[in-house]
Amino acid sequence: MLRRITILERRLSHHFSTIFICGIFLTLGMLIFMSFCNMTCEDKMSTALHKDVLEDGELKNSNIRSLIPAKKISTFLIILIMSVPRNKQNRAVIRETWANSLPNNVILKFVIGVGDLAADGKILLNEENDYYKDLLMLQFFNESYTSLTEKLIESFKWIDKNVDFQFLFKGDEDTFVRVSVLLEELKSKPKTRLYWGFFDGRAHIKTKGKWQEKDWFLCDRYLPYAVGGGYVLSSDLVHYVVINSKVLKVYKSEDVSVGTWLGPLDIARVHDPRFNTEFRSRGCFDVYIVTHKQSEKDMRTLHFNLKETGRLCNQEIKYRNSYIYNWKVPPTQCCIRNDSSVP
Ligand SMILES: *[C@@H]1O[C@H](CO)[C@@H](O)[C@H](O)[C@H]1NC(C)=O
Numbered sequence: 001m002l003r004r005i006t007i008l009e010r011r012l013s014h015h016f017s018t019i020f021i022c023g024i025f026l027t028l029g030m031l032i033f034m035s036f037c038n039m040t041c042e043d044k045m046s047t048a049l050h051k052d053v054l055e056d057g058e059l060k061n062s063n064i065r066s067l068i069p070a071k072k073i074s075t076f077l078i079i080l081i082m083s084v085p086r087n088k089q090n091r092a093v094i095r096e097t098w099a100n101s102l103p104n105n106v107i108l109k110f111v112i113g114v115g116d117l118a119a120d121g122k123i124l125l126n127e128e129n130d131y132y133k134d135l136l137m138l139q140f141f142n143e144s145y146t147s148l149t150e151k152l153i154e155s156f157k158w159i160d161k162n163v164d165f166q167f168l169f170k171g172d173e174d175t176f177v178r179v180s181v182l183l184e185e186l187k188s189k190p191k192t193r194l195y196w197g198f199f200d201g202r203a204h205i206k207t208k209g210k211w212q213e214k215d216w217f218l219c220d221r222y223l224p225y226a227v228g229g230g231y232v233l234s235s236d237l238v239h240y241v242v243i244n245s246k247v248l249k250v251y252k253s254e255d256v257s258v259g260t261w262l263g264p265l266d267i268a269r270v271h272d273p274r275f276n277t278e279f280r281s282r283g284c285f286d287v288y289i290v291t292h293k294q295s296e297k298d299m300r301t302l303h304f305n306l307k308e309t310g311r312l313c314n315q316e317i318k319y320r321n322s323y324i325y326n327w328k329v330p331p332t333q334c335c336i337r338n339d340s341s342v343p
């Protein structure tokens with residue numbers, strides 16, 4: 001009888017110690033797991049928020065911060081204008097003309113690399129941004145003419161991470177945009193897989209000068225691309241570029257690069273002659289939505305015209321013919337400028 005009890009006790013105590021030891025390990029494991037989770041989760045959050053605060057200077061209340069979703073900024077259309085630190089005047093003209101009183105579903109950002117900018121230059125830009133809140137300063141990008149494509153990728157990365165948007169418009173400092181018309185048109189455009197602009201499928205490979213592409217071998221011409229004075233991408237395509245950016249070949253020309261990256265995709269390439277976005281302006285037509293190669297004076301005139309008369313041009317004028325892109329023929333025959341009725 002006594003022996004049995006001792007055996008039972010031993011067994012029980014054996015079980016207890018096993019359970020006890022297991023319990024300790026389990027608790028330790030959970031503690032370690034939780035501490036790791038807390039570290040990474042909070043760490044990421046606070047870095048992201050810290051960055052947001054630095055980059056936008058808008059978030060101040062820490063109670064609100066904890067309620068903010070992953071992407072702080074939400075908008076229908078984000079407009080990127082590629083700029084450089086010294087071109088303050090170009091930015092001023094855009095703010096005073098076509099970007100004056102943008103609707104609240106549109107965000108405009110001037111993209112500027114400040115990686116190697118001297119301290120006093122940074123101070124000036126920060127002051128400008130404190131006032132206008134429209135600079136996207138890329139901290140790790142150094143401005144140079146040879147890396148506009150990297151700059152585009154860097155800005156796409158920032159937007160993909162921080163902005164919840166439907167469409168992106170990319171333009172230059174000498175691009176005049178009729179934002180209200182763009183918005184109206186976008187209402188009836190596909191929400192995804194959209195690549196909208198003025199397409200060229202038979203552009204010769206640049207072998208000389210600033211834009212020469214030494215490494216191009218894909219074809220005798222560039223793949224069809226929307227010329228860089230202004231084009232629209234839906235957010236899924238921006239995301240596609242970002243997640244593949246490590247393996248995408250970077251070409252000198254940013255617009256050629258985008259066309260090439262999107263080349264194999266099943267997307268809507270919408271050619272629109274109302275995008276006067278070639279490297280030389282085709283003139284002025286009242287139906288134009290985007291007009292490239294505009295001087296400060298041109299921009300003010302176009303803006304004044306729209307305000308006073310509701311029409312873009314002093315007088316409609318054509319410097320050379322345009323074309324309707326023919327997607328049914330080989331690219332070399334895509335773009336014949338023989339129809340004078342196309343604006
Ligand atoms: C940018 O310039 C800074 C300062 O000259 C340099 O340290 C940095 O490596 C450069 N970054 C890139 C990406 O070239």
Ligand SMILES: *[C@@H]1O[C@H](CO)[C@@H](O)[C@H](O)[C@H]1NC(C)=O
Nearest residue numbers: 326333336337338339340341
């Ligand atoms: C322009 O050229 C194309 C191809 O040669 C032809 O099919 C089309 O009819 C021409 N259009 C005009 C308006 O001449």
